[in-house]
Amino acid sequence: MKPFFPCLVILVASTGHVLAGSRVFQPNLSAAHLDRRSWVFDKERKLQTTWPNRQIRYCFENDEAADAIREPLEEAHTLWQRSGLGAEFTIAEVGEQECQEHPQSTLLVQWTGDEGKMATSIGLLNHNRPHMLLTTSIHMGMLDQVLNFAHELGHAWGLMHEHQNPNFWSSGIIENAKGGTVFGPENHGNWRCENLKDYKEQFGIHNPVRNPGYNNGFGPSTSPADMCKSYEYAATNGFTAGDYLPMPSHHGIGGSEGKTGDDVDWDSIMLSRNRS
Ligand SMILES: [Zn+2]
Structure with missing residues (x-):
């Protein structure tokens, strides 16, 4: 079975080799390669599926969350598109009614504050509401709010950590x-x-x-x-x-x-x- 996702976005981080700063992995820098890879959930497990019409429909948990993270989340999607994501992959903020009436087909985006954590459901879950937790901290992940949000969006699209x-x-x-x-x-x-x-x-x-x-x-x-x-x-x-x-x-x-x-x-x- 082919994954629905055509390719993985390449983002050249400002630090060059993205794992250069990691204390966990010590990769061989000469191994850097620019081909596109991915590690995508397997639909056959029937835990997740892909978003209908390739559109992530999402809502914010509350106004406070919307005010804090709406803009960078939209910027993160723009970043994906600038990096090669097909125009057919879209995100759409939905109203409160759709959010409440269709919990399993709308992503609930929650703000975990300035020092909270980040986590996102992989794809559209078959049995539960998908969630996305976002922090405005820039002291974690890629040390950049939009890059961090783009990483989480990748999970929502169905991508898992490649390593x-x-x-x-x-x-x-x-x-x-x-x-x-x-x-x-x-x-x-x-x-x-x-x-x-x-x-x-x-x-x-x-x-x-x-x-x-x-x-x-x-x-x-x-x-x-x-x-x-x-x-x-x-x-x-x-x-x-x-x-x-x-x-x-x-x-x-x-x-x-x-x-x-x-x-x-x-x-x-x-x-x-x-x-x-
Ligand atoms: Zn992740």
Whole structure:
């Protein structure tokens, strides 16, 4: 099955190589490549679908949110279009009535304040209302409000973090990995879990670690170290490693089957940053 999304927008960050500042990955700069890649949800899982008519219909949680983030969100969409997104992909703010009457087909955009977090549902969910949480902080992600919002819009379109494609991760201790030569401890230590900003905090809180193999995550626990090598463990426990570690291959469809640095779009806006 081909993903609906034709290509991934290339954004050349002002810092040049987008991961150059990351303390988590230490990529080989010579591997930078400008081909377009993507890692898109797999419709066959029936958890999500694409937006009808390629239009994200959204509303703000309240007037305060609208005042704070309406403009940069529109600018983020413009940025996508300037970067190659087809004109047929549109966003449309809808009124309160549609927002209330059609919760499953409208994206609820919430403002988490000046120091809040960012998170967005991947695509249009089949069973729940999709959400987008946006902060006006510029001290996280790409350190730029419009770029950060554009990243979140990418999630709403159905894009997942490219580095979570399991093809890029070395087989070894990391779960779901498929023998890639880019990320993972076996690739020159190219996974610095201990550098994640919430590493110390998470390892202090989660003892025992919630086990994703059991109902609601409660069941026999194992070592906290699992949270650094398992996407499922990290995600279940709310650890940011869940934004980096490889997902099970059936979760997504990659733009290529490649496993090397040449197969990663290093300039993608859909690579997570960790500049705490
Ligand atoms: Zn993201």
